[in-house]
Amino acid sequence: MVHETATGLHEAGLLDTVTMREFDALCLPPPPVFTPERIRALRARCNVSQPVFAAFLNVSKTAIASWESGEKKPGPTARKLLDLVDRKGLDVLA
Structure with a gap:
């Protein structure tokens, strides 16, 4: 309002x-918080490997693995991209 x-x-x-x-x-x-489980589920829903998911998000494969294991958390920019993929699909970044 x-x-x-x-x-x-x-x-x-x-x-x-x-x-x-x-x-x-x-x-x-x-940007929303993405838990390791939520990131893993999102990647699985997109039906891509960690390296392919990393390429779409312009991060390293190691970053995706760290996020999915809970070792590290995605920063605000990565969370914004993850949210975009979650809402619109991976093709939005192609």
């Missing part, structure tokens, strides 16, 4: 474009 109000103010010329862009950025939800 607040975002709709800000959009209306912007359309009326009462909120400049830079401020509106900053407001839009603040309204973005944080």
